[in-house]
Amino acid sequence: MGLVMPEFGLFFWMLVSFSILLLVLKRFAWGPILKALSDRENLIIESLKSAENAKEEMKLLQSGNEKILKEATLERERIVKEARDLKESIIRDARHEAGIEANKVMENARASIEHERNAAISDIKNLIANFSVEIAGKILEEKLADEGRQKELIQNYVDKINLN
Structure with a gap:
């Protein structure tokens, strides 16, 4: 059983060595280790706060x-409506102008046809008159x-003329 249970001297020196190690660690390493842990904890807390702030900003x-998207959609709809109204107005004006122009063309054509007809009738009358004279x-x-x-024809006309 000697292997399982250390002797008192060995146990004493182990206890002294461990105590010295603890004192050295407490004196030189424990403060920086705790400071590093505290810094790490603060860094994690700061990071969580930053993440929460970033999450809030993302929501905003x-x-x-x-x-902005809703406003852009409304603006797009307004612009499309204005474009449709403008298109309808242009088409309406173009149809109106085309109707006026068509009426002018029809009136000019009627006047031209009437003028040509009168000229043709005048030419025909002149031809008929010339043929009649000939x-x-x-x-x-x-x-x-x-x-x-x-002499007989002249006499006949003279007899028919009644001189009052």
């Missing part, structure tokens, strides 16, 4: 982003070719 930014001239020439016939 996210709500701000949602607000025909009358030929008929008179034919009827008046004979001198006796001329």
Whole structure:
């Protein structure tokens, strides 16, 4: 049993060595170790606070982003509505202008057709008058070719003229 239970001298020197080690550690290492642990704890607490602050800021930014997105959506809808209204106004104005222009073209065409028609009628009347004069001239020439016939025709006209 000698191996399991150390002797008193060995036990004493082990206790003295351990106590000296504890005193040295307490004197030189325990303060820096506790300070390092305290610093580490403070760093973790600061990091948690920073993370919490960052989380709050993210919530604020996210709500701000949602607000900006909503405003942008409303602005986009307003711009699209204005564009549609402008397009409809332009189309309406263009149709109106096209109608006015079509009416002007129709009136000009009617006036041109009427002018051409009147010119054609005038030309036809002139042609008919010229043909009538030519025909009358030929008929008179034919009827008046004979001198006796001329005198008879003149006498006939003179008799018909009534001098009051």
